[in-house]
Amino acid sequence: MTAAAAPVGFRNQLRARWRELTDNQRIAATIGIELVAFVLLWLIDSGLGYLAALVFVALWCRRMPPLPWRLLTEAIVVGVFVAAWLAGSAAGGIPIVLAIAFGLTWIPERHRRWAIPLIVVLLAIAYPIVLQRLFVVPFFGAFPDILTGTYMIVFMMMAVGLNIVVGYAGLLDLGYVAFYAIGAYTTGWFASAQFAGQKCSKPGFSIDNCPGQVVPKLNFSLGAVGVPVGTGGIHISIFLVLLLAGIVTALFGIMIGLPTLRLRGDYLAIVTLGFGEILPQVATNGSSLGGFNLTNGQIGITPIDTPGFGNRLSNLTGGFLPANYLTCCHRTIWHHQISSYDVFFWTAIALLAFTVFCSLRLRDSRLGRAWIAIREDETAAAAMGVPLMRTKTWAYAGGAFFGGVAGAYYGSSKDSVFPGDFFFNISVFILCMVILGGMGNVWGVLIGAALLAYLNKSGLGNIGAWINAHIHIFGHHLNINVPEYSAGIYGVIIVTVMLVRPEGLLPSRRRARELHEAETQDEYLYDLRHEGA
Amino acid sequence: MEGENVLVAEQLRKEFGGLVAVNNVDFVVPRGKVVSLIGPNGAGKTTFFNMLTGVYKPTGGRVTFLGEDVTGKPPHAITSRGVGRTFQNIRLFANMTTLENVLVGMHSRLKANMFTSVLRTRGVKREEAAARERARELIQFAGLRRHEDERAASLPYGDQRRLEVARALATEPQLLLLDEPTAGMNPQESADFTAFVRKLRDESKLTVLMIEHDMRVVMGISDRVSVLDYGEKIAEGTPKEVQADERVVEAYLGKAAVEDMKRQGLA
Numbered sequence: 168m169t170a171a172a173a174p175v176g177f178r179n180q181l182r183a184r185w186r187e188l189t190d191n192q193r194i195a196a197t198i199g200i201e202l203v204a205f206v207l208l209w210l211i212d213s214g215l216g217y218l219a220a221l222v223f224v225a226l227w228c229r230r231m232p233p234l235p236w237r238l239l240t241e242a243i244v245v246g247v248f249v250a251a252w253l254a255g256s257a258a259g260g261i262p263i264v265l266a267i268a269f270g271l272t273w274i275p276e277r278h279r280r281w282a283i284p285l286i287v288v289l290l291a292i293a294y295p296i297v298l299q300r301l302f303v304v305p306f307f308g309a310f311p312d313i314l315t316g317t318y319m320i321v322f323m324m325m326a327v328g329l330n331i332v333v334g335y336a337g338l339l340d341l342g343y344v345a346f347y348a349i350g351a352y353t354t355g356w357f358a359s360a361q362f363a364g365q366k367c368s369k370p371g372f373s374i375d376n377c378p379g380q381v382v383p384k385l386n387f388s389l390g391a392v393g394v395p396v397g398t399g400g401i402h403i404s405i406f407l408v409l410l411l412a413g414i415v416t417a418l419f420g421i422m423i424g425l426p427t428l429r430l431r432g433d434y435l436a437i438v439t440l441g442f443g444e445i446l447p448q449v450a451t452n453g454s455s456l457g458g459f460n461l462t463n464g465q466i467g468i469t470p471i472d473t474p475g476f477g478n479r480l481s482n483l484t485g486g487f488l489p490a491n492y493l494t495c496c497h498r499t500i501w502h503h504q505i506s507s508y509d510v511f512f513w514t515a516i517a518l519l520a521f522t523v524f525c526s527l528r529l530r531d532s533r534l535g536r537a538w539i540a541i542r543e544d545e546t547a548a549a550a551m552g553v554p555l556m557r558t559k560t561w562a563y564a565g566g567a568f569f570g571g572v573a574g575a576y577y578g579s580s581k582d583s584v585f586p587g588d589f590f591f592n593i594s595v596f597i598l599c600m601v602i603l604g605g606m607g608n609v610w611g612v613l614i615g616a617a618l619l620a621y622l623n624k625s626g627l628g629n630i631g632a633w634i635n636a637h638i639h640i641f642g643h644h645l646n647i648n649v650p651e652y653s654a655g656i657y658g659v660i661i662v663t664v665m666l667v668r669p670e671g672l673l674p675s676r677r678r679a680r681e682l683h684e685a686e687t688q689d690e691y692l693y694d695l696r697h698e699g700a
Numbered sequence: 701m702e703g704e705n706v707l708v709a710e711q712l713r714k715e716f717g718g719l720v721a722v723n724n725v726d727f728v729v730p731r732g733k734v735v736s737l738i739g740p741n742g743a744g745k746t747t748f749f750n751m752l753t754g755v756y757k758p759t760g761g762r763v764t765f766l767g768e769d770v771t772g773k774p775p776h777a778i779t780s781r782g783v784g785r786t787f788q789n790i791r792l793f794a795n796m797t798t799l800e801n802v803l804v805g806m807h808s809r810l811k812a813n814m815f816t817s818v819l820r821t822r823g824v825k826r827e828e829a830a831a832r833e834r835a836r837e838l839i840q841f842a843g844l845r846r847h848e849d850e851r852a853a854s855l856p857y858g859d860q861r862r863l864e865v866a867r868a869l870a871t872e873p874q875l876l877l878l879d880e881p882t883a884g885m886n887p888q889e890s891a892d893f894t895a896f897v898r899k900l901r902d903e904s905k906l907t908v909l910m911i912e913h914d915m916r917v918v919m920g921i922s923d924r925v926s927v928l929d930y931g932e933k934i935a936e937g938t939p940k941e942v943q944a945d946e947r948v949v950e951a952y953l954g955k956a957a958v959e960d961m962k963r964q965g966l967a
Contacts, residue, residue: 525818532817532824533803533810540793540804547791550753552779552808552871561814 308629328569337542342443350574355468363399392475416571605671784873805870
């Protein structure tokens with residue numbers, strides 16, 4: 168790199184100019200810009216001031232100034248917000264948010280690896296308890312409720328699962344929803360009255376002219392809770408079903424994988440797209456497969472059993488593990504009456520933590536290396552002893568497993584499985600989460616998934632309500648139904664990300680390098696020319 | 701085991717549509733020797749290599765490695781039996797570090813599977829630690845110590861070639877296939893590389909088969925040289941014999957040139 172090469176493009180020029188400043192000038196500029204932005208935005212709406220603060224913290228985390236300056240700046244920023252709070256601002260919780268954000272930046276680098284996830288998990292666990300005391304965020308509305316939270320976590324799980332396939336192994340899968348569907352239907356099959364069937368209680372008579380009562384033909388129960396007496400069908404404890412769903416889905420992933428994974432790139436994408444289309448159709452039309460009612464068609468399978476640990480485990484743990492999620496929880500923590508939604512939410516967190524843990528362990532293993540090697544160069548990977556088919560199939564099976572568990576849990580938590588839940592747009596939606604967050608990086612994918620799932624479930628509605636209430640054009644209130652435009656909005660988000668930051672919000676270092684390879688090579692040639700070489 | 705042939709190719713043939721790239725070639729690699737495969741561009745050398753390593757399925761013929769028929773087996777199966785290779789146009793995992801590249805080479809020698817990796821059992825931990833240590837030794841051996849945690853694509857050209865060899869060695873091969881290992885190297889680097897290959901043969905007891913264009917390298921280290929032209933083997937023998945072979949000179953310079961040389965009393 169020579170200094171002679173003038174930076175090209177507005178962003179690079181800005182960056183170069185920023186680099187020329189001394190540390191003190193940078194700090195002064197940051198504080199100045201932040202305060203001006205804050206005051207200006209505050210005049211428009213207190214909520215926008217809040218956004219400005221968050222942007223500031225995000226920038227702060229990336230470019231850490233020397234210690235005394237940090238203390239001073241952070242004191243000023245927090246001071247301004249506390250003052251605003253005391254003056255009766257709506258954004259009352261901002262000091263708390265800022266304190267947490269700044270607190271995170273104070274953790275020494277080498278402890279961040281475990282400390283930040285731990286703090287985030289603790290905050291998430293505390294979330295249902297403190298939710299009612301949280302402030303309303305202007306623009307974004309209230310904090311997401313617990314149902315939304317559970318929805319977000321389920322999609323985060325699926326995104327982490329898809330990341331194994333797309334991010335690690337580089338296999339573009341456009342039909343991930345198939346795994347979600349299989350997981351959900353597995354709960355439907357093994358934890359509901361779906362396969363109950365009917366028979367006459369008196370042997371030897373058909374149902375039509377039964378002198379006695381018509382009773383379920385099949386009745387199997389294993390650790391299930393809250394199933395009314397006399398309900399037939401297969402009822403296995405949801406926790407076992409989760410595992411079972413994961414395994415069934417993984418097997419299905421292998422089955423789909425064996426014929427399709429011989430294909431590369433676009434061809435694989437098209438075939439997975441096909442599978443993603445086929446499965447919902449099978450689910451829709453599966454009410455009579457050769458006379459056998461597999462999926463109950465459009466009506467779907469409902470109700471599905473509730474999770475629960477049963478009385479014995481519940482008593483053993485002193486009521487800590489609820490016997491039945493739906494009838495549980497008479498406990499109050501910090502004036503918060505724990506509801507069954509909270510328990511669903513906490514279980515989802517545990518499942519997500521498990522998913523992330525497995526995903527990280529896999530990434531750093533022999534298999535993870537082989538996946539990345541395949542993504543980088545299939546031929547070379549094979550020549551180095553990596554069995555392509557087997558390794559790719561394992562990636563598929565791993566991704567499918569977590570998709571299946573997520574689907575099974577979601578089916579159980581909302582008590583039903585419908586074919587309408589599993590259309591193509593969900594596959595794309597999950598893929599968008601992975602791309603937005605940063606392919607290959609679990610943390611990035613988590614952020615991308617949380618953001619998109621939130622927007623989809625309640626964010627867009629809230630934002631729409633805010634826009635309609637606050638923006639007037641020529642004295643007219645707007646009346647836009649923002650969620651109606653969701654597909655377009657996601658499209659704009661993805662296109663923007665692809666243009667501005669193709670590696671995603673929080674990319675893996677490796678992916679970022681891949682995508683910026685061309686740029687650095689260009690720069691190199693450019694420099695050579697300048698040196699007359 | 702002395703004097704035994706590590707690799708035997710019988711009547712090996714590859715057709716691409718109507719083009720016969722390799723035409724019924726018989727070929728052996730004796731244990732502990734350095735064998736070079738030379739020939740003009742497009743003679744079918746790399747195709748021949750790709751058949752030996754399973755990248756291409758031969759149209760006809762047989763490949764036997766250590767007495768076992770490996771014809772048409774997938775590349776990873778052949779690698780795990782003890783054939784390591786490098787590529788003509790460097791094919792490192794560009795965005796993985798030097799260490800990671802070498803570790804991928806060890807894939808077939810490690811046992812961790814999906815479940816033990818997630819559980820990180822004691823066996824997996826031990827295996828991983830041993831693998832890393834072994835990888836560092838190889839990196840040291842290839843003289844890449846200071847690049848250990850650098851991304852492969854950012855290494856200097858000569859070092860990338862070395863890394864390819866280190867990665868191939870990580871597969872614990874008995875036979876090492878090098879496809880134009882000194883392409884693009886300057887004379888000093890080529891000389892270093894020649895010494896390196898000699899070290900592999902003499903100290904690590906490796907058998908080496910290489911495609912090479914640099915005659916100084918070929919004549920310097922080869923025990924045997926085979927010459928391919930238009931998919932056919934036209935000569936074989938010690939470097940001296942091959943050098944003197946009229947058909948070889950013809951293949952490289954053309955018939956007219958040879959006749960010209962004869963007229964002038966040069967050949």
